[in-house]
Amino acid sequence: ALTRHDWRTPAWIWLVPFVAALIIYLIGSAAVLGLRYPVRWIAGLGVGAGLLLSAANNLGPPGGFERGIAQVWEWSVNGPIGIDFLLSGGEDSLSYWRPGTGKRYVQIWTALPAIGGWAVAAAAWFSVALALFGLAIRRHWER
Incomplete structure (x- = not known):
């Protein structure tokens, strides 16, 4: 049984893009400060991930590796401290689309975005960003 709720955007949701931009910037x-050749590292990680996925697809038992990768992806993107909660307050994680009447689709919310979930995700990502930034500037300290 679905019920209709009118929801107004709370004031805290206006902080989401600014905090997310700050964390992505950090x-x-x-990456730029800590790596000698950041473009090579990023390209190498992409090629390595592609080779790993290709090898796992062709050499391993069917479906095992893909399920593991899908679970890690789901947790890191839509999990409680996933990137979706950082970037949108959990909008994509907390809703899905269903066919409605005619050719229309209806957005169904399992829960509404709350400041608590976003704050936990932002704090976790901010601490990771600060740790990475601290390690990056550590490389440039005088000996």
């Missing part, structure tokens, strides 16, 4: 700065 992570990007850490």
